[in-house]
Amino acid sequence: MTAIEQLKAILDNQYESEDGERYKVELKPGLTESEIQNLKEILPNKSLPIEIEDLLRFTRGFDFFGFEEVTFDGIGFFGFEEFFPDSCQLASDGLGNFWIVDIDKTGNWGNVFYVCHDPPVVVKHSQHLSELISHIDEFGRIGSRSNLDIIHKKTVMEIWSNSEGVIKKEIALTSDKELQDFAESLPYNFQIADLRNAPNGKGFAYGKVKIESVIRHDTELLWAFEKKKGFFSRLFSK
Structure with missing residues (x-):
């Protein structure tokens, strides 16, 4: 399933926040052709995967409880170039933790990583953007039992405590x-x-x-x- 297909599949889902308030995915407007072209200019090989172009025309991101916002156009926002020379910042929790997608030298979008500041660890979070969207949906549905919450609260501590990787x-x-x-x-x-x-x-x-x-x-x-x-x-x- 592509990222846009995965996102469209969860648009009708209802979630409940920690305060008991019901919410849904709230989409941001899509990018114009000129805005997409401007993004390409700062990317490796000056190119975007067709799948990502289609997604950006549909929406530049969405609002979701637990995140400042989820974005698909955060090219060059993250920094940390020593570890990820090219990346797109996808989300932040507002507490110094980020989800980013690694972009290779040809412009292809790869794995999604969770970069935690306390403890300072890097975690392979999702295999691709589509899977991250499904993980966000899972977080909205089952909270503390979700892959996202387990990585955020437990996995980072395990990685900090050992040198397995x-x-x-x-x-x-x-x-x-x-x-x-x-x-x-x-x-x-x-x-x-x-x-x-x-x-x-x-x-x-x-x-x-x-x-x-x-x-x-x-x-x-x-x-x-x-x-x-x-x-x-x-x-x-x-």
Whole structure:
């Protein structure tokens, strides 16, 4: 199901807020052809997927309880280019947490990531924009039992507490060729986050790495970085 098909499928759904108020998806106006063209000018390859163009003609986003707003035209709003050189900010909760879609060098829209500020972690949230819309619908229907709420409240803490998605360079050098080639170009003390085949809910703690050291693979969901030194490491290195 395309993003516009998924969105149209939930337009008649009724939801209930935490205050007991009933609400529905409230669509924003669509973009004009000139506005769409202006977006293309700032995107890689100066192109938008046809599916996204159709969506933007239909609506630029919508209002939904729990979000400041959901938008499909937030190109370049997010920043954080060390990890996501090109992205579209899709939503924010107003508390410093964001949902963004990763855009590759050809302009294709890929996975949706949840970027949490406390704890500072990145989570693969949805496989694509259409799935994020279905996850928002699920959040409206079942609240705390939804994928969105579980990631927001539980998954981020699990990722912060362990290093499951991060491997050392020497381990990467014994893996598949793509990962080997990436690892060979890195300094000896770097680690790698590999989310290429990771399911939703996997991620890494960006708050534990030196942001200025981050290297993103040109085409894959691979990030390399130097880990921040802990307190005692800094103490005994003096």
